[in-house]
Amino acid sequence: MPIEIDARGLPCPQPVIKTKEALEKANGEELTIILSTSESRDNVLRFLKNSGIEIDKIEEKNGVFYIFTKKTHKLSNNVKQEDYVCSTTQITFGTTIFINKDRIGHGNDELGKNLIKAFISTIKDLSVQPRTLCFMNSGVKLTINGAETVPHLKNLEEKGIEILVCGTCLSFYNIKDKLAVGKISNMYDISEAMLKSSKVITI
Amino acid sequence: MNTYAIITFHNTHFALKAKKYFEKYGLKSDTIPVPREFSSECGFCSKILWKDKNIAEEIMKKNKIIYESIYRWERDEKKEKKFNFV
CATH class of the missing domain: 3.30.110.40 (TusA-like domain)
Structure with a gap:
């Protein structure tokens, strides 16, 4: 063996x-x-x-x-x-996607909300996957009951992708009891996930 | 294996309008990025069940939603896809 x-x-x-x-x-x-x-x-x-x-x-x-x-x-x-000892500081591997609002970009909100949904639903079909998805500020609204993104996020979670949702943000928007996917986390977990990653993509 | 109808549009406005009207009429639809195998001028398309194709066409006709094409799309969603973490 x-x-x-x-x-x-x-x-x-x-x-x-x-x-x-x-x-x-x-x-x-x-x-x-x-x-x-x-x-x-x-x-x-x-x-x-x-x-x-x-x-x-x-x-x-x-x-x-x-x-x-x-x-x-x-x-x-x-x-x-x-x-x-290595010459460069290397920490860990994996990509973190940091989603800090419930839409993509600025301009038209309807378009932005459809774009974020399309983005999240597309990830599951790709041959490359991120390690972690972090949700903050209005981004947490994508993880609660009734959000169109929830089934796609559940699918990603089943695949082993870590989904971290900011608890402070959920309680600010008064939706903590509506969380449907992911793990309630704090600034320590989220900032650590970002710093440990080899790449962070901010949406 | 599930059979869907993929409705493509000439522009995003029609895709979003179709989404709204399908919802209004209670037709189950999903607005998704156009799958790679189909090309379209607009990045969004409507995904509906193939059996709802005629109802969707009627809704679009009645509400002046111009679409580009309707494709038959068969998907085996249970099949596990291979992936790598990046």
Whole structure:
């Protein structure tokens, strides 16, 4: 049974440390190291090479990197963490969509409301999906009972997309009891989701 | 498998007008972006059940809503689509 080391989203040198720990515990098993950036991949490869560990295979699938290897001998103890710090700050992966009003753009409200509904209903048909959708200010109105966007949002939630709805905003508009989809959250959750993402799209 | 009628329009005003009138007459419709397989001058179209096609045509005729085309659209909505997180 191969050992899986999922180091996706971890900042350097964490993937190297995780790999090292797994290698120390391993006893001849095959290892699969999963990484989300090319920089962490290169770092782990460099570490394996420096440790004299042979690499069986490297694969890339949909932006995720897989390194297949096997521990063949005892690791040397002279691995220094500071040698595997990345040059750029990388935090996590995934896109967050920040929806801060119940329509798209300015101009005509009817058009804007139809556009936001079309936008949300289209996401589910795309081959790429965001990780998180955050709703704030009048954007929260898209998540309550009766909103045309709710069935589409429920569909996204079922797929595993996180839907965060600002509780302060729901209570401001007096619609907290009408929430139909998503998780009531606060500024901490929402700002953290945005800062952790590799990309934030504001609607 | 569900069968729908996709009604396309020459401009957005007609698409939004159709939405309002379908609602007024109690006809279940959905205003959605025109699916990629059909092209239209307007980005919005009406999606209705294929069995409601004739009623929709009548409503549009009566209320002077000019449409571009009506397409038959079959969709297997239960089929899971593959996707990746970005």
